[in-house]
Amino acid sequence: MGEHFEQRKLTPLTEIGEFGLIDHLTKNIVLVNPETRYGVGDDAAVLQYGEKLMLVSTDILTEGIHFDLTYFPLQHLGYKAIAVNLSDIYAMNGTPKQVTVSLAVSSKFSLEAIEKIYSGIHRACANFNVDIIGGDTASSNAGLFLSVTVLGSADPEDVVYRHGANEKDLICVTGDLGAAFMGLLLLEREKTVFKADPNMQPDFAGKDFLLEKQLKPEPRKDIIDLFREKKIKPTAMIDISDGLASEVFHLGKRSGLGATIYEEKLPIFQTTFDTAREFSIDPTTAALNGGEDYELLFTITQHDYEKIKTFSDISIIGHMVEASYGFQLISKNGVQTPLKAQGWDAFNTIK
């Protein structure tokens, strides 16, 4: 009999206890950053940052809202919890260095399930050279909650805020948009099909890319590295978690400006486009409001155009304008309509 059919005895969390669980989950942690002076194991971790600035961000993920365990593999969940937090540090043009990870789980979860989540957490931390320095575990009466806080560093002159954009700055976006949302819709559809007939096999042929964007988003460290290499400093930057339109609003409002976005410039992959049509959703709406892209939205001066124009992974989608013009979308046929942010809302989720 292969491993596939092996019946492993699972370890209930009540058997190992909180301290046992913490020891078990943290025993293999290796610290890689010199700024991390002391990690897990005391009342607090100890860090040292010479003259650098320190960046701090936090995100909480809740079962049934941010993820559905019927189709979200636990390793990927752990990976994603770290990835979305690192994305916030990259969006400040900084380097993530440490994370704390807290989780609350129902005691019905097994140790092996928690280990899977942690294996994804470790994988993400290893991929991006981030130290796990602490956390907390707690019981929950219902559901799984993951709360991550990330710390990063940056030279004072490198930090990029949301509020630094100027009129006429070019608006750029990395990668492509709407794919993670299409991945979510595919998974939700297959869940419904599976409920009706558990013998149905999911049909994801050719859609791996969409699923991967949903289940295993990669924060754009490569873009920050490129900025360093090419000596580019965006004037403003934000990561795209709630949908492009919502982030354009944030960036514009913080900078005291409006923005003009060109529909034809929105980077939408063919698979995303086709899948949106399959779901009778306007691909542009998917790109503007889908959310969870974890790409970077940033502005640069026109002067920097030459430096980035050759990168296929960066699209120039519009420019910043005076606040009085507001936020406008120029459609493919040249019609101007007000940009709408229907962004994902934590209290009104798609169900």
Place this chain on the structure above:
Amino acid sequence: MGEHFEQRKLTPLTEIGEFGLIDHLTKNIVLVNPETRYGVGDDAAVLQYGEKLMLVSTDILTEGIHFDLTYFPLQHLGYKAIAVNLSDIYAMNGTPKQVTVSLAVSSKFSLEAIEKIYSGIHRACANFNVDIIGGDTASSNAGLFLSVTVLGSADPEDVVYRHGANEKDLICVTGDLGAAFMGLLLLEREKTVFKADPNMQPDFAGKDFLLEKQLKPEPRKDIIDLFREKKIKPTAMIDISDGLASEVFHLGKRSGLGATIYEEKLPIFQTTFDTAREFSIDPTTAALNGGEDYELLFTITQHDYEKIKTFSDISIIGHMVEASYGFQLISKNGVQTPLKAQGWDAFNTIK
């Protein structure tokens, strides 16, 4: 009609939305620490710490496990969520400077309920000069979850770890023990009585102190200030969240030592003592294993005895011994028994 009888219209969270809620909760935040360069409002907060060490700790509080909303006032819950985190920074002999606060709530919660939690959070931050620099809000399918990360600073030579104790060092504890646990038992008892007869009024006469220790613990900043003033540096320190016995084990094991604790030296207030008896609980067990005291357990060299002997709020309860002696409790009648840590366990809570 007095305010007491006024029927206020409550605001459902779905009406205000996530961004509205964040704006609403953070609009009155005033930053007080010069190290806080930029707080709420971007992808990450920005901090600067010259040559100091930075301390980081995090705790997650879950409804039904750490608190019961049938008797836990929301303001106090917010206060306690901050207090227990600050306690971890004080336990490193550091100064807390910033917090991030994430909460996941069911959409059945009203805006006003969340405001109450935040008013407690603001109160605690104001009392201890701590800046709120970020956080996240999310929906939960069931229950309330509060996740706080605290950042603090310390001069490199001041940090006190759990692992620094030496043989013969004196073991000290601040304040008194067991009161928070008695407060919890009182509240649980009244809840049972109330369920049986909702017209019953709770009888907490003379027990305010116990309730306060449970509902509104105060982290021991005053002790850290005293250390500064008297030039005392503990050799090891930990805060008492899971019960004295459990923390003595942590401190001893990290330091590679055992410990001898004298029962007669345990600081137990008369009200705690009497209430324990009322519940047919050995007061010593309450002091050793009750938990949630949020006092400090620390060790000092015998040389420092003169510096602390006059402080009524610090009790010397024993001393560190060679590891081979293990952890022993010397009872009031001189009998030696192994110390037992039955500490509160996140996966086996009292219900």
